[in-house]
Amino acid sequence: MKNKIIKSLSVILVFAMVLTTVNMMTAKVQAKQNKKIAILYFSGTGTTRGAARRIKNKTKGRMIEIKAADPYTDDDLDYGDSNSRVTKEHESASTPAESTVRPEISNLNAIKKAVKSADIVYIGYPIWWGEAPHIVYNLVENVNLSGKTVVPFCTSISSGVGDSSDNLKANAKISSQTKWLDGRNFYSIPSQKTVNKWINGLMD
Numbered sequence: 001m002k003n004k005i006i007k008s009l010s011v012i013l014v015f016a017m018v019l020t021t022v023n024m025m026t027a028k029v030q031a032k033q034n035k036k037i038a039i040l041y042f043s044g045t046g047t048t049r050g051a052a053r054r055i056k057n058k059t060k061g062r063m064i065e066i067k068a069a070d071p072y073t074d075d076d077l078d079y080g081d082s083n084s085r086v087t088k089e090h091e092s093a094s095t096p097a098e099s100t101v102r103p104e105i106s107n108l109n110a111i112k113k114a115v116k117s118a119d120i121v122y123i124g125y126p127i128w129w130g131e132a133p134h135i136v137y138n139l140v141e142n143v144n145l146s147g148k149t150v151v152p153f154c155t156s157i158s159s160g161v162g163d164s165s166d167n168l169k170a171n172a173k174i175s176s177q178t179k180w181l182d183g184r185n186f187y188s189i190p191s192q193k194t195v196n197k198w199i200n201g202l203m204d
């Protein structure tokens, strides 16, 4: 009799353990499936692209470049030249937010479509004169980020995120449901380990 009870209890216990494991696995898969991720980035010389790649490796999200309809050449990016394209953009107003310069994005519709079905939107950019480039303003002003979790990231030589993320947010198409996380500057292309640790911390 005693043996029978022990046997029955063991069967119930094993069954409960299997059920718990299956439930946990299902929850994990669902959590993964339910979070659609878009990784948008603008990059002049490839550093921010490198950071975006690491984010893609970790999240398996969809990586989409913010493409200038008129791509930036090396001469365009020469910020030591008072006549270069970036200098003219910079000098068009005291801040990019106040400027009317909004370089056209050739793949804006594809970006809008990808963002529409995403839950989490990473937005990456290089720091230009302490701010996000004007083209990234074009992005946040025209792509609906209502209800999304927005994760800004950037690269630079030495400047921090500064107000770049807050200033983008102030101009962005967002709603009260939008969760705009703190921006992260990687300075150069980060190691995979650095990015993994950062993203694990974000999802806690």
Ligand SMILES: Cc1cc2nc3c(=O)[nH]c(=O)nc-3n(C[C@H](O)[C@H](O)[C@H](O)COP(=O)(O)O)c2cc1C
Pocket: 042, 043, 044, 045, 046, 047, 048, 049, 077, 078, 079, 086, 125, 126, 127, 128, 129, 130, 131, 155, 156, 157, 158, 159, 160, 187, 188
């Ligand atoms: C127009 C322009 C302005 C820049 N301004 C800054 C700056 O204010 N502070 C800084 O640390 N780096 C500045 N940089 C350097 C870039 O932020 C840095 O090289 C960045 O990693 C480039 O990223 P990308 O390769 O994705 O374009 C500037 C670069 C350019 C082209």
